[in-house]
Amino acid sequence: MRYLPLDEIEEGMFLARSVFGEDGRTLLARGVKLTKNYLRELKTMDYTHLFVGDRPEEFEENGISDQTYSQVLSSVREVFLNAAKNQNLDFKEVLAVVDFMVDEVLNEDVMYNIVEISKHDNYTYLHSVKVGIIAMIMGKNMGLTRKQIKELTMGALLHDIGKMCIENSILEKKGHLTYQEYEMMRLHPKYGFELMRGAPGLSLLSAHVAYQHHEREDGSGYPRGLNGDQIHLYAKIVMVADSYDAMTSGRSYRRTLWSHEALAELTADAPEKYEPKMIKLLAQSVALYPVGSVVLLNNLEVGLVTNVTRERVKIEFLTGTDKGKRIALKANGLLKIVRRLS
Ligand SMILES: [Fe+2]
DSSP, X not given: OEEEEGGGOXXXXXXXXXXXXXXXXXXXXXXXXXXXXXXXXXXXXXXXXXXXXXXXXXXXXXXXXXXXHHHHHHHHHHHHHHHHTTOOOOOHHXXXXXXXXXXXXXXXXXXXXXXXXXXXXXXXXXXXXXXXXXXXHHHHHHTOOHHHHHHHHXXXXXXXXXXXXXXXXXXXXXXXXXXXXXXXXXXXXXXXXXXXXXXXXXXXXXXXXXXXXXXXXXXXXXXXXXXXXXXXXXXXXXXXXXXXHHHHTTOSSSOOOOHHHHHHHHHHTTTTTSOHHHHHHHHHHBOSSOTTOXXXXXXXXXXXXXXXXXXXXXXXXXXXXXXXXXXXXXXXXXXXXXXXXX
């Protein structure tokens, strides 16, 4: 399996990871043979890279299943769109799908592993889902109870729902916001809290995640300038997950950072902005070399990461006499990853 730019993908290769539309529908399922038409279609949709393989092999899955990912994406999208239309919000469907997610995450040795495969115009839902998954894995690794993980994940999935109350012209503006627009933008945590508080089935703590996700340890955040202990644990988790995803998904004006670069940058911002404990927790929860990374090994061969858990990284050799062979790298093994190449 490889993660290739669309231009290098040939007809007849097999899709190794499903491709989802913005609304959560599966556009192309894992294992499908790529035709000229499919490739052309994906190009017009702004896809730049895909995971592909040369054989219709069973591609290893770990973590959130395609089906759950697709369901959570569509249910989050629906509540966001209803919030934008000022309709009564019903969180039942999101609550139900979070239950599936918890089952999948609790039952497996999961690390957050999603490599950006698209360049959508609207990142809001995808970003929300990714932050939800990262926060959930962090909650699990911290030893939170199932009930707590659900509260945390609901808050993480919906942390930006307040943006739906802000004018599109501000949300979609390219370039710098005026002072006034910036002030409007800074109200989205409060709007989110107001949309979520008191909703049936939703914990007030989940609403507080939306309210507090832009606060910072030293009081420099917004909207209330809370600091340290005034910020709830769930919000501390979501603020690092949110920043991590923004850095690694190319949403901001800067270049997209790799996982280890984002972790280094967040570490540099602790303890002023983030609690160091939370950065450590994030580092234990996201894959340093996500599936699809091409890595240099300390025997000077090149490998492709095919599966990652907390215990080990599986790679397939791309060079050398073992080319094509798959092995598991353990933390205490002799063979190690030196750095990521692409
Ligand atoms: Fe936000």
